[in-house]
Amino acid sequence: MIDPTARCPTWLIDRIRESGGSISFYKYMDLVLNDPENGFYSTGKLNIGKDGDFCTSPSLSNDFARLLALQVVEWFSDLEKSTIDSESFSLIEIGPGEGTLSKDLIVAIAEIEPALISKIELILVELNAGMRERQEKVVNNLNEINCRWCTIDDLISRPVTGVVIANEVLDAFPVERLVFTNDKVFRQGVMLKKINDDYFLEFVDLKPTSEIIQFLKASKNLLGIEFPPKDIPNRWVTEWHSDLPIWFEKLSKVLINGSLLVVDYAMESKRYYSSMRKDGTLVSYKNQEANINILSNAGLCDLTAHLCIELSINYALTNGWKFLGETRQGQALLALGLSKFLYSLQHTSGKDLSSALNRRESLLRLVDPMGLGEFRWLAFQKDNNNDLILRNRFLEEPIN
Numbered sequence: 001m002i003d004p005t006a007r008c009p010t011w012l013i014d015r016i017r018e019s020g021g022s023i024s025f026y027k028y029m030d031l032v033l034n035d036p037e038n039g040f041y042s043t044g045k046l047n048i049g050k051d052g053d054f055c056t057s058p059s060l061s062n063d064f065a066r067l068l069a070l071q072v073v074e075w076f077s078d079l080e081k082s083t084i085d086s087e088s089f090s091l092i093e094i095g096p097g098e099g100t101l102s103k104d105l106i107v108a109i110a111e112i113e114p115a116l117i118s119k120i121e122l123i124l125v126e127l128n129a130g131m132r133e134r135q136e137k138v139v140n141n142l143n144e145i146n147c148r149w150c151t152i153d154d155l156i157s158r159p160v161t162g163v164v165i166a167n168e169v170l171d172a173f174p175v176e177r178l179v180f181t182n183d184k185v186f187r188q189g190v191m192l193k194k195i196n197d198d199y200f201l202e203f204v205d206l207k208p209t210s211e212i213i214q215f216l217k218a219s220k221n222l223l224g225i226e227f228p229p230k231d232i233p234n235r236w237v238t239e240w241h242s243d244l245p246i247w248f249e250k251l252s253k254v255l256i257n258g259s260l261l262v263v264d265y266a267m268e269s270k271r272y273y274s275s276m277r278k279d280g281t282l283v284s285y286k287n288q289e290a291n292i293n294i295l296s297n298a299g300l301c302d303l304t305a306h307l308c309i310e311l312s313i314n315y316a317l318t319n320g321w322k323f324l325g326e327t328r329q330g331q332a333l334l335a336l337g338l339s340k341f342l343y344s345l346q347h348t349s350g351k352d353l354s355s356a357l358n359r360r361e362s363l364l365r366l367v368d369p370m371g372l373g374e375f376r377w378l379a380f381q382k383d384n385n386n387d388l389i390l391r392n393r394f395l396e397e398p399i400n
């Protein structure tokens, strides 16, 4: 049945026709987010924040960056002490959105460890021109630091030592959608349906690629899961982040030494590939509303798919990284001292009360198990044959 909100914009009609009448869902997601002239990210139509399309942790308050900075400083100081190869360090953010996290991290690092800041450069890796323009307005005002935008390929040709942060970016990578029906697997595609004079988008089953078949075969070893899982309903749909292996591989070549922190929507394979999850994890966001009709508002909303935790770790391990550990954001931020921030608000009075209450609400949202607190923090270290040990305060027991 056609979703009446899934009207196809003219530019996308052309793209689908050029491709012979249908495209893979992977291609669809890439186009609606990243097409240089029409994508939601590339045109900069997306707004992140309380008044925008959706909130990310850094967009709630700078407390997220102030807490994360404690971990980042610890990693930098371990790198500095090890004196393995470098006296200058890079803080790299992948997919910096509005640029808020990069800016707030630099401000927080300067407060926590002023001597470090002169040794750090900030590198932003942003795919989309529209987002980069927004980041420039935020980050170029930081005068205490050198800052540049690079592609991962640029960095591979001149690798650096440092810390890489990828907060809520891997969930925006295009995914393959797999449809299981009558014991067969298909690659989900998107095609045009003409009704009167209007074009709508509709799903179509396409032949699976050899990569998809290979992924399904390898899944028993990788995940202990055989596809299709038992007792799935007919037309069970799931997702595969097919770009992750190459992303981890390339990123490992960016670092001479250092760490990578991935923070994102994620869940264990058992839940991810459960027979009960019959429509996968994909949702769209616009004006703070989540929508499971993912063909609606093409190019005018965000699309996001959860990561599978074990797959992500496996792809990292087989592509140049060591695994440092993983936890929920709520735990991580409490381990880094979030409760101290909360206690410090208890003695607020008078005219500061309203901003203290706002700050308290944002802090609680960061650890809310029904919201951002459920995000996963996955940390990795460049796999080198050296004895560099990076401490991971965010994995310790929460402190009061």
Ligand SMILES: C[S@@+](CC[C@H](N)C(=O)[O-])C[C@H]1O[C@@H](n2cnc3c(N)ncnc32)[C@H](O)[C@@H]1O
Pocket: 041, 042, 048, 056, 057, 058, 059, 094, 095, 096, 097, 098, 101, 125, 126, 127, 128, 131, 166, 167, 168, 169, 172, 173
């Ligand atoms: C959901 S936003 C995350 C924003 C930011 N990290 C935050 O926490 O507020 C995703 C960002 O990643 C960018 N992006 C998407 N795919 C990317 C890729 N392959 N490489 C670099 N940036 C990418 C988008 O343009 C956007 O800026």
